[in-house]
Amino acid sequence: MTVSAIGLGGMPMSIEGRPERSRSIATIHAALDAGVTLIDTADAYHAGADDVGHNETLIAEALSSYGGDTADVLVATKGGHLRPGDGSWTIDSSPEHLRSACEASLERLGVEAIGLYQLHRPDASGVPYEDSVGAIGDLVDAGKVRMAGISNADPAQIRTAHEVLGDRLVSVQNQYSPAYRSSAPELRLCQEMGLAFLPWSPLGGISRAADLGSSFAAFQEIADAHGVSPQQVTLAWLLATAPVVIPIPGSSRPETVRDSAQSVDLDLSTEELARLDQAS
Numbered sequence: 222m223t224v225s226a227i228g229l230g231g232m233p234m235s236i237e238g239r240p241e242r243s244r245s246i247a248t249i250h251a252a253l254d255a256g257v258t259l260i261d262t263a264d265a266y267h268a269g270a271d272d273v274g275h276n277e278t279l280i281a282e283a284l285s286s287y288g289g290d291t292a293d294v295l296v297a298t299k300g301g302h303l304r305p306g307d308g309s310w311t312i313d314s315s316p317e318h319l320r321s322a323c324e325a326s327l328e329r330l331g332v333e334a335i336g337l338y339q340l341h342r343p344d345a346s347g348v349p350y351e352d353s354v355g356a357i358g359d360l361v362d363a364g365k366v367r368m369a370g371i372s373n374a375d376p377a378q379i380r381t382a383h384e385v386l387g388d389r390l391v392s393v394q395n396q397y398s399p400a401y402r403s404s405a406p407e408l409r410l411c412q413e414m415g416l417a418f419l420p421w422s423p424l425g426g427i428s429r430a431a432d433l434g435s436s437f438a439a440f441q442e443i444a445d446a447h448g449v450s451p452q453q454v455t456l457a458w459l460l461a462t463a464p465v466v467i468p469i470p471g472s473s474r475p476e477t478v479r480d481s482a483q484s485v486d487l488d489l490s491t492e493e494l495a496r497l498d499q500a501s
């Protein structure tokens with residue numbers, strides 16, 4: 222399946238500090254207008270214990286109220302995290318939980334099969350990783366999920382998931398940004414294995430994205446030279462890292478989503494890319 226080079230991360234529209242629903246719908250519509258065809262979400266993108274799946278419901282609503290064609294849009298959701306409502310994130314990646322979480326996501330998204338279902342995080346409480354990814358594979362085989370992905374996985378876990386899932390595994394989603402580059406081995410492994418690599422918090426995360434230029438002078442200086450935002454430079458730099466990279470910047474405003482989508486048109490020179498590679 223082919224998706225846009227830049228996706229949309231849905232988390233800022235649904236966790237603590239989220240905007241009004243109408244602004245979020247306008248943000249998702251702006252992404253679709255800009256040609257974005259990958260929307261990343263999770264059942265755990267909500268705030269209170271009573272609004273589990275807030276982001277999935279929002280995306281389903283935005284897709285159904287959009288005037289244009291959405292047949293090519295891939296909604297990628299996740300299971301395995303829970304939010305009890307006190308601000309914390311807990312984990313349950315047991316096969317039983319993943320099966321019921323998938324059913325609930327199917328219902329909220331209003332689809333017969335989820336396009337891409339990602340294991341949100343390995344479960345350190347004793348659930349073998351093979352069992353968690355195996356459960357996602359069973360969901361693919363049952364026709365409830367079309368493609369399988371994993372998230373927050375180390376190289377050994379990527380290899381394990383690939384052994385269990387084979388070609389059903391298509392993507393890995395790990396944290397990667399100018400501030401956080403320790404997923405480089407996983408990124409390179411994805412390139413070797415032909416798996417999509419979706420960097421999460423590519424701009425440094427919701428609370429730090431606005432300060433990207435002041436935190437990383439090279440990104441600001443190269444942005445100034447091109448007359449674009451440092452966030453756009455960051456996304457263009459990530460795209461240049463490897464052909465398998467599909468950044469999923471989060472947005473809660475149409476302006477930021479439009480700006481991010483334009484990063485595909487920003488050409489950075491070899492010298493600029495080398496400088497950004499070294500920038501800290």
Ligand SMILES: NC(=O)c1ccc[n+]([C@@H]2O[C@H](COP(=O)([O-])OP(=O)(O)OC[C@H]3O[C@@H](n4cnc5c(N)ncnc54)[C@H](OP(=O)(O)O)[C@@H]3O)[C@@H](O)[C@H]2O)c1
Pocket residue numbers: 229230231232233261262341372373394395420421422423424425426427428430431450452453469470471472473474477478480481
């Ligand atoms: N798998 C995991 O464990 C995991 C963990 C975290 C996140 N994620 C996923 O990754 C996505 C991205 O991560 P994130 O949302 O945490 O952080 P992020 O993408 O690094 O930063 C999000 C913030 O960047 C701002 N922004 C976006 N584009 C911009 C632009 N062109 N110029 C200026 N500001 C811009 C947005 O501001 P506005 O709100 O003002 O638009 C947004 O609040 C999430 O939404 C989620 O889908 C996955």
